[in-house]
Amino acid sequence: MSQLATAKIKYPLTAKIATALIFIILVVTGxxxxxxxxxxxxxxxxxxxxxxxxxxxxxxxxxxxxxxxxxxxxxxxxxxxxxxxxxxxxxxxxxxxxxxxxxxxxxxxxxxxxxxxxxxxxxxxxxxxxxxxxxxxxxxxxxxxxxxxxxxxxxxxxxxxxxxxxxxxxxxxxxxxxxxxxxxxxxASKELLIKYSILFSILGIVLVITSFLVVNHLIISPIKELERASLEIANNRLYETEFKNRFFGKDEIESLKVNFNYMVKQIIQLIKDEKEQQRMANELETTKIVQKSFIPKANNLRVSYFEISAFFQSASECGGDWWHFYPLSNKRILIMLGDVTGHGTPSAMLTAAVKGYCDSLYSRDMDEPSTILEELDVIVRSIGGEERMMTMFSAIIDPLKQKLLYANAAQNFPFLINKDSNTSSPSTLLGNGKRLGYISPDKTNKQQPFKVHTIDFKVNNIIFLYSDGLTEAKNSNKREYSERRLMKKLKGIDTLNTNDIVNTIQLDLIDFTQGNRFEDDVTFVACKFCATEVSGYTNEIIKYFSERNQPQADAEEHLEKVS
CATH class of the missing domain: 3.30.450.20 (PAS domain)
Structure with missing residues (x-):
């Protein structure tokens, strides 16, 4: 580095302008x-x-x-x-x-x-x-x-x-x-506050970005370009320059810049390309982290009367597969598995919207899995448009009634493992419906209810859910793992330990594909009905809605005491 150097900038002009704009917008909108x-x-x-x-x-x-x-x-x-x-x-x-x-x-x-x-x-x-x-x-x-x-x-x-x-x-x-x-x-006031917060946040972001871009274009960028150009000249790296007319006409900055324009343009282009590559890399990495946070980790996880184990492997930095479980009232549990068409960042973002909706189920007394699919159908269609759809299997298990209610939106048929049945083969939970987000040719998009199926679900029964990435995984000979192989493998498993079941399928899949990279996301989940209840499972979302609903429960208890 030459003796010519730039002074250290403690408070950049960019930060000052952005801070001032944000403060003004917050005061006015607030x-x-x-x-x-x-x-x-x-x-x-x-x-x-x-x-x-x-x-x-x-x-x-x-x-x-x-x-x-x-x-x-x-x-x-x-x-x-x-x-x-x-x-x-x-x-x-x-x-x-x-x-x-x-x-x-x-x-x-x-x-x-x-x-x-x-x-x-x-x-x-x-x-x-x-x-x-x-x-x-x-x-x-x-x-x-x-x-x-x-x-x-x-x-x-x-x-x-x-x-x-x-x-x-x-x-x-x-x-x-x-x-x-x-x-x-x-x-109503809280809802209005949320709406105003969202509206003003979007408006504030747009105003800040727009104002910043204008100021950056007229003042900050030319100054930075001149600074970089002067350093290049000080280091004897000279380039042929060319003059480029500005939209707003010539000014003092333009007159200083004219002799260095070509050199500065090359540097800007280089920096722009590097920033874009870094931005894309950061975006993919961030999306990957966010996507993994959507998927729960379950290895012999006990939730009330249930034991859950699962396997998830994305085909790229971020995928379209998603599964989750949600404890409901009366000891029930909701378990879901879905797959967004395609994979990558767009699929992960749609998955984020679906998970956001499903997290709200803690605050609702949900009884029908078909209702969940009908509401998700609207959400996926409004967000995914014509480019993205989603398959989804939704089941609610009631341990007190020993019943399983399920509805299916074009997802692979799960298997029911019942070692006490007359046959050793897993039974298939049939039932199908249209994909979530499907847009009909006539563009009417009339709501078509998803059919609810009810079956007995006894102690030690296991439901096995999976995405098409499992059965369509290919080996070096381009042969698929297939549903037939999966059913045969499940039939040969003697254990009722869900983690052992998941590990057995995982090892068999790796052995079949011979270590080849998966072309699609692979997800499968095993959920067993246990004879005893284990309490204590919770998370931040469950705590929040439980605390929010406690005053209402206390009020009902008080009314009962008074009466």
Whole structure:
């Protein structure tokens, strides 16, 4: 290196510009999102209050007459009418002493007994309610807001139907109390926050990239080019230069650059090629790491009543095969195996979208494997377009009922290994459907339901799933491993240990292919129904949804105790 050297740049201009743009965008979009979400929440709360206030006040005169006439049919009908609002938690009618006459609670068929008004409101609120005097507009309601539990309580006394006469003024015959939930408002606000976050993130990225590219093109790039050119000249590496007119015309930087343009262009091209190669290498390596993170590692893995072992080998840096299992409620387990057409980065990205959807199943009470395939069909079609489709086998195993429900979207038929059956050969789980993401020739894409099959699944039964990469693996003579060889090998296995089964198939596959590289991804999974349950399996996603659903479970338990 010559004596001519560049000064060390501690804070590059690129970083300063990018930081300033990001800060401005975050402040503007964050303020806007906060304002919009606050306004939206206030509007929803106002609407909910008006709606419930209207239905509550409308019920008051009806209940006053019904209570005075001891018409329980009208009382129950009116309270049931209030409960038709899905957000109403309870509607109750109390006597003038505060004892329950009729008490309806959402989610319970039987009416709770021995309920008093203090079970719903505090003593202080009860005293306020008992002091309310007759108002012909019913405008002075007792309104209690419980933000911690996200609910709202409306209460009002019922007066003698002829209480307009001064003689019977403020003669109370009972009290009406209605509780409604505001959780849906919080959920709507959270959904709006997520939408705004995604929208503003995309908008911010676009603005930052666009602004950075413009600044980089007009200022930063020419300066860097001049710096590199001056160093080249200082080291006596001279090149013939040529002048290239710029779109915005000549300026001071262009006048300095003109004598070095050709040399700089060569250097830029070299750096550009090297960066592109490095970017592609980094992208493939990153995708490979991400792809492997999608596939669970299972070697005699115990999950509740099940033992799982699996083998996965990608044909390239990233593949299209994917499998996973998901513990469900009531000791059940969902197990899935799919294959995206082709392999490489696009297939891995589609696999990422599918896994993202499947991870959401922890928060849902899923009962039908066909529902999963129908929703995945829409996701794959919207992301993969006409270039990518996916096969998928989905099964839900219920150890308590000893049943296996499955649906198939053009995936290889799995095998059921039952050593207690009359035949030693594995049975095939037949059932087929269209590929996920299939676009019909008429472009209508009408939903075609996937058929659900139900079979018995007893203790020590094993289901063996595999992708076509296993049966289509070729040896040096271009012969395929074949489904027949696989079934024969499974038939000859005496062990019920899933890891031994997987290792046996793996060694037989390696022996057959003679070490040749696989042309397609190879995946196979063995899942056994065990006689005993093993608890303790969890992961971060399961913990998150369990903790999020705990408040609801606690609330249901509290209601049971109260009733």
């Amino acid at each position: 303020s806007f999102a906060y304002y919009e979400i606050s306004e939206n929440r206030e509007e929803m709360e106002s609407y909910e209050k008006k709606n419930n206030f209207s239905s509550f006040t409308s019920a008051i005169p009806v209940l006053e007459n019904a209570l005075w006439e001891i018409d329980f049919k009208t009382i129950n009908s009116t309270l049931n009418q209030l409960m038709k609002n899905s957000n109403v938690i309870s509607a109750s009618l109390f006597s003038e002493q505060g004892y329950s006459i009729s008490y309806l609670v959402r989610g319970t068929k039987k009416e709770p007994l021995n309920v008093v008004i203090e079970d719903l409101i505090s003593k202080e609120e009860k005293e306020k309610l008992f002091k309310i005097e007759y108002n012909n507009k019913n405008s002075i309601l007792l309104q209690i807001e419980d933000r911690k539990n996200e609910k709202f309580i409306l209460a009002y006394p019922l007066f003698f139907k002829n209480s307009k006469k001064e003689k019977y003024a403020n003669l109370k015959v009972g009290y009406l109390v209605m509780t409604y939930s505001t959780k849906h408002i919080s959920l």
